[in-house]
Amino acid sequence: MSAQGTDGDTDAGAALPKTPRDYLPLLLPVALALAALPFVPSTSTWVTLTIAGLAMGMMIFVMASGLTLIFGLMDVLNFGHGAFIAIGAYMATLVLIPLAAWMQADSVWLNLAAVVPAVLFAMAVTGALGLAFERIVIMPVYGQHLKQILITMGGMIVAEQMLYAFFGPQQIPLPLPTSLRGSFQFGEAAIEKYRVVCVLVGLAVFLAMLAILNRSKIGLLIRAGVENTEMVEALGYRITRLFVGVFMAGSALAGLGGVMWALYREQVNAAMGGELLVLVFIVVIIGGLGSVTGCFIGALLVALATNYAGFLVPKLALVTDILLMVAVLLWRPRGLYPVTSR
């Protein structure tokens, strides 16, 4: 007889005590948004800033979610993660520039016919490069943090220079498809269509990751492996295969984030990976190493705080993310939802 199907399979079933959940960090983005409301001159401006912050947060989350799993599961400090962000964006240009006519057409379907293959191509290439990067660059330095920092940082510099060599030093313009241009108007608040799409894509990635981590055996293995790789192996599972899979998925997500960011900025440059990497690491640290939910909240907090500060105290916006990280670590020294004991 099976005992695996539902939570109520055992005799005591649903009456059994569950662990109380820690909901406090989940309220932080809401609290931050409400705290900013009295300082913003009008509600419509606040709505616009908040949606912009949520969209930026979702993009950062997509880029950072892979890194937090890679760090949590494999104990790898991958400073090369930024390279996959930039490579993803450049790979998208390889598809989108030849299909520029479809991008500029008034048809949603033609726009999608250009964007979807570009995203899939970017994710496939960054995923495949992630596989090669893990096997060639990371594998020899498992368990050696200093060497990991040096070699992955070196890998990112090499990747950045190769992008310059192949694509040239100039910025490549990447205009949004026609159907994603413009805004929705809610009263006096203008909400850019593309930002809404970013929020939806980020939410979809987050929910998919939660579903995989909590509802599948692969997810259980990842969560267990984040905590104790040795014991997962002692139970008979080949953790190295899981490492490779997670690294590929993390790299592919970085590629997806790179495409989203490039379309948001409507341009691509080789330095974008390095610039975003700092932000991505801050989000991972705020969230707690290895935690997808923590990473999600951390990304929203960083993006909302940056947007509000950029509007209210522009000079403060330069250090908002650092100040936020300091505040969170003073409150919870291991991040919002720490998973690993590292």
Place this chain on the structure above:
Amino acid sequence: MSELLTLSGVETHIGRYHILHGVELGVPEGQTTMLLGRNGAGKTTTLRTIMGLWRASGGEIRFGGERIDALSTPAIARAGIGYVPETMAVFSDLTVKENLVLAAREGEMDQTRLDWIFGFFPPLRKFWLSRAGTLSGGQKQMLSFARSLIEPRRLLLIDEPTKGLAPAIIGALIDCLKEVKRRGATILLVEQNFRVAQAIGDTVGVMDNGRVVHAGTMAELVADEAMQQRLLGLSLDTHQ
């Protein structure tokens, strides 16, 4: 009785330290073999070397007649060896149920077997949906045991299961081990508590300085107080 597990001249180095110096040990099939010895004698290293968590740098390890010292840890586990580490190593972010789902490698958990485990360890049923990190030390040990028992294994390697536990929990563990053995499993158990060792051990290996310095039956060791003093620095009377 034939040996299910045989260690011949096993050497283990950890970094630049030479820990095991030619361990010779046989674990008879269907019996409980106790691995005794002072702290630092090499007992935990022996179990970890068998599991492949630390590589043997010399000698050979045979399980069911097949060499396993070159296999990876997952392959060794899949050969039919369960491992309960000294640290218990439950996955604290996972619930009790999820810990056991993961341990049921072959598929879904068998409800009959689960009920059998709950019979020994009722708190696991009570805290089925609780995160393992919230359990007490004794409950974590129960979960660690349950994880190794959720599917039949030919050999169980158990490292100091009674350390720091209340007598009632130790009693439950002893009952469980006796039942597991009765069902045909072979057990190699590292234990510091000689009373526990005496209660469940059939054969014994005593380690010192990375070697097995005595191997024989538990009955011999229990009957010979001078041997206990010489090998373990104790007598049974002082450990009542």
